[in-house]
Amino acid sequence: MAEISLKNVVKRYGKVEVVHGINLDIEHNEFVVLVGPSGCGKSTTLRMIAGLEDISDGTVSIGPEVVNDLPPRKRNISMVFQNYALYPHMSVRENLGFGLKIAKHPDDIVAERVNEAAEILGLGELMERAPAELSGGQRQRVAMGRAIVRHPEAFLFDEPLSNLDAKLRVQMRTEIKKLHQKVKTTVVYVTHDQVEAMTLADRIVVMKDGYIEQVGTPMEVFNHPVNTFVASFIGSPPMNLLNATIKGDQVVFSDGTALPVPTRLADLVRDGQEVVFGLRPDDLTPVGHGIAESGKNAKLTLKIALSELLGTETILYTSISGQEAQGKMFGPRNVEPGEVLEFEVAIEKVHLFDAVTGKSVRKQ
Amino acid sequence: MDGSLRKKIGSVATWGLTFILMVVICVPGLWVVLTAFRPNGEVLAKPPVWIPEDPNLNNFAKIFGFGADQVAIPVPAYFTNSLIIALTSTAIALLIGMSGGYAFARYRFSFKNGLFLGLMLSRTVPGIALSLPIFMIWSRIGLIDTKLGLIIVYVALNVPFTIWLIDGFFRQIPKEMSEAAQVDGCTRWQAFWKIEFPLAKSGIASAGIFAFLTSWNEYALASNLTRSTDSKTLPVGLMDFTAQFTIDWAGMSAMAVIIIIPALILTFLVQKHLIAGLTFGGVKG
Ligand SMILES: Nc1ncnc2c1ncn2[C@@H]1O[C@H](COP(=O)(O)OP(=O)(O)O)[C@@H](O)[C@H]1O
Ligand SMILES: [Mg+2]
Numbered sequence: 001m002a003e004i005s006l007k008n009v010v011k012r013y014g015k016v017e018v019v020h021g022i023n024l025d026i027e028h029n030e031f032v033v034l035v036g037p038s039g040c041g042k043s044t045t046l047r048m049i050a051g052l053e054d055i056s057d058g059t060v061s062i063g064p065e066v067v068n069d070l071p072p073r074k075r076n077i078s079m080v081f082q083n084y085a086l087y088p089h090m091s092v093r094e095n096l097g098f099g100l101k102i103a104k105h106p107d108d109i110v111a112e113r114v115n116e117a118a119e120i121l122g123l124g125e126l127m128e129r130a131p132a133e134l135s136g137g138q139r140q141r142v143a144m145g146r147a148i149v150r151h152p153e154a155f156l157f158d159e160p161l162s163n164l165d166a167k168l169r170v171q172m173r174t175e176i177k178k179l180h181q182k183v184k185t186t187v188v189y190v191t192h193d194q195v196e197a198m199t200l201a202d203r204i205v206v207m208k209d210g211y212i213e214q215v216g217t218p219m220e221v222f223n224h225p226v227n228t229f230v231a232s233f234i235g236s237p238p239m240n241l242l243n244a245t246i247k248g249d250q251v252v253f254s255d256g257t258a259l260p261v262p263t264r265l266a267d268l269v270r271d272g273q274e275v276v277f278g279l280r281p282d283d284l285t286p287v288g289h290g291i292a293e294s295g296k297n298a299k300l301t302l303k304i305a306l307s308e309l310l311g312t313e314t315i316l317y318t319s320i321s322g323q324e325a326q327g328k329m330f331g332p333r334n335v336e337p338g339e340v341l342e343f344e345v346a347i348e349k350v351h352l353f354d355a356v357t358g359k360s361v362r363k364q
Numbered sequence: 365m366d367g368s369l370r371k372k373i374g375s376v377a378t379w380g381l382t383f384i385l386m387v388v389i390c391v392p393g394l395w396v397v398l399t400a401f402r403p404n405g406e407v408l409a410k411p412p413v414w415i416p417e418d419p420n421l422n423n424f425a426k427i428f429g430f431g432a433d434q435v436a437i438p439v440p441a442y443f444t445n446s447l448i449i450a451l452t453s454t455a456i457a458l459l460i461g462m463s464g465g466y467a468f469a470r471y472r473f474s475f476k477n478g479l480f481l482g483l484m485l486s487r488t489v490p491g492i493a494l495s496l497p498i499f500m501i502w503s504r505i506g507l508i509d510t511k512l513g514l515i516i517v518y519v520a521l522n523v524p525f526t527i528w529l530i531d532g533f534f535r536q537i538p539k540e541m542s543e544a545a546q547v548d549g550c551t552r553w554q555a556f557w558k559i560e561f562p563l564a565k566s567g568i569a570s571a572g573i574f575a576f577l578t579s580w581n582e583y584a585l586a587s588n589l590t591r592s593t594d595s596k597t598l599p600v601g602l603m604d605f606t607a608q609f610t611i612d613w614a615g616m617s618a619m620a621v622i623i624i625i626p627a628l629i630l631t632f633l634v635q636k637h638l639i640a641g642l643t644f645g646g647v648k649g
Contacts, residue, residue, distance in 0.1 A: 089563060
């Protein structure tokens, strides 16, 4: 149990800089998820915390101590790898006990801690098996068991669920969440899957190209994305982002379609400003099939190109002023391609971004 | 029906071909072993006598000096030389092979690919082509007719191969294994010995067997660089059976059997690893 703090952390491979001076403070027992597209530097950052990569610049502290020059074994962390990295020549029991034996704990303590971990993760039957005799989900569990037996200061996870099939992934996601509630330790978790990030995190760190774009709770990041990247990355299906221009108190698209500027943003935009109009599909719904409060909504008549049935809702593919957009139909009925529907736009849910900087228009 | 018939013919053909191949591989060896137990006269008989008419151990007795008509050949000395030279050069080649293979598999460094290619290309030069230069250098620095001289040559001969083979094995072990061990509390050194070494063991054993057999059986260079019982190895000793006008084929065969036996024993001892090594791949976590 310790806080982890990154100060201006830089990683260079030769001359190529891949992490550009990031700052992050992680609190005691906090579950922090680093999320971002592949190649954005999440693993590199995590590995610098673990001590598996040198830190080119800046400092990493675990607890009160700067750990830049400490090898992994002295950082008192444990890590779960994407490919689990179980020791193939050892049984599950030996895998779990390996770290404790290396630390020269007496046999009875090793046995006790291994059994404790086995119980938490339900590994009872599997203890004498070799990793090769386990299913993907079981290997995953052993990897987590190996992480918890040492009672480390922090757990580091690098895409631990990406080798599992969809159903198991959801199940293990829940188990990881439960595990965190049980063992109460600082967790840094890396994933490229924003759903995983949303469901697991106390705080989400959205990364792109070696920079941190936004840090916040899942709700903050979802409801108040600071720029178009975060807006499009968090949420599924992604937020519609459409080019438009401010004219007076209206957002006007190139074909003349106009919608009112949300009242909360009215004072923050200037006439003639080029903006990106952001609208989540949930807030673009056919009349009678929405969840937004009616009254404050604007209306648009749109032609459906395609519909995608999901059961409780249907995704409607359409276009606004020639730019592709998606809406949602709750309590759906059959919709034929080419059908024209009247949509409600939840205006107060609209996000505006500056077209030049991509930054969200908001009170500073 | 048609398909199953075709399958049967196919499998018969496969077995037939395998049989012919095995005959081609095995008959010379079998001939040597049989000849070791027959008198020299029978070797040259026409038509050939396959099974010795009166199998006996006379040839072996003669080699060890128990007969009247043959001077004893210093087999124990040759044997000791062979053993010392083959074992030492194998151990050194394995040590270098492990360090080199690990470095090539795990680290990035400049000229890595060039170096690796260079090592492999060095194998394209036939050893015998180097025998004259080696002979000249060795005679200048006094390594002719020493065990050390041969050991150095055999290490050089084996190292490219051991590096190549062991590199392949380390490459197949995900580097996360060693990283997990380091996070689990190991030093890099401990992580190597407790995790990576046991997983690459079969590869290292395979490399060791090949290196040993190369050194054990090598003749061309050894015959140039050795003179006396100080350093002559068993294959060179085989030449002791040729006199000016006669060759004692039977005695030579008996000696060949003596050479083959330790190699066979060693191969059997390590064969479990050898097979695991040659069919590596089931290790992934
Ligand atoms: N050993 C390395 N040498 C050079 N570049 C690397 C190395 N490891 C990673 N990179 C680069 O660093 C960037 C970040 O990689 P990584 O942290 O693995 O991304 P992520 O985990 O977010 O997918 C990538 O562009 C990758 O190509
Ligand atoms: Mg990664």
